Amino acid sequence: MPPLIKIRSERDQMSAIERRIADFILENAHLLRDYSSQQLASALGISQSSVVKFAQKFGFKGYPDLKFSIGEAVARLGGVEPPTPLAANAEADVFVRIESGLRRSKAAAEEETRAINPRQNLEEIAELIDQAGKVFVCGLGDDGLYAREFAMRLSLLGVLTVHHADPILMMANLSAARPGDVLLVFSEFGKLATLSQISRQFQAASGKVVSITRHTANPLRAHADAALVVSAHDSEPHVEALLYRSSLQYLLDFLFVLLCHVNDDRHRQLNINLERIQHLLDS
Structure with a gap:
């Protein structure tokens, strides 16, 4: 690294x-x-x-x-x-400095995120998801937005997906977990005790837990079977939050594309589902 x-x-x-x-x-x-x-x-x-x-x-x-x-x-x-010369002439232009600074920061954060998620790790997680009987997806707050979108994308691939933004409902659904199932837990800082409890219960049912957090030491990542990690750092808190979201989206997009290519049946199912959705939109 x-x-x-x-x-x-x-x-x-x-x-x-x-x-x-x-x-x-x-x-x-x-x-x-x-x-x-x-x-x-x-x-x-x-x-x-x-x-x-x-x-x-x-x-x-x-x-x-x-x-x-x-x-x-x-x-x-x-x-x-x-x-x-353009940058020199626009040195006092706040708009230009903000735009170019944010663009460079996002590119750097995404590159760092790519570097800290080795190929072997991504391939193993893609295989876990592809081979799972069911994939449970959970995230709270802002994390829940990304959890919901990724759950939808998994469904388009024909993956049986169980998604809840309510931890109580997710805990209730764990009774349906079976060996080989996978739980994707979205938590930026990985410190929510509720999500750690859900993860432990899922592992007790012989399921595999994949955490999606910042690249920091945290309880959720420490006890997960596999981890996706995001790098996002900036002196301005509001910019740092944007960098995290941008890097997380890049990581999830790449994992989705990887899943499309590891299993031809998944790819075909994706195309079928997209055609069905388009038909509904056109009707």
């Missing part, structure tokens, strides 16, 4: 000093090559040993290895984009 993505994804579990180091690196990755461990420590008002320990925590022998790895990552991404 690229070092910047790993640092960003684990920031919430860091100590106060580690977060200061992480924030400096994330905000100044393109300048890190000019900083020695002592200079970085001095800039942050911490000890040099704290910088070294931070690097070792992420699997590097020391700070030079971390710096080199981050330098390579920045180079692969093309470094810092040089300002274009």
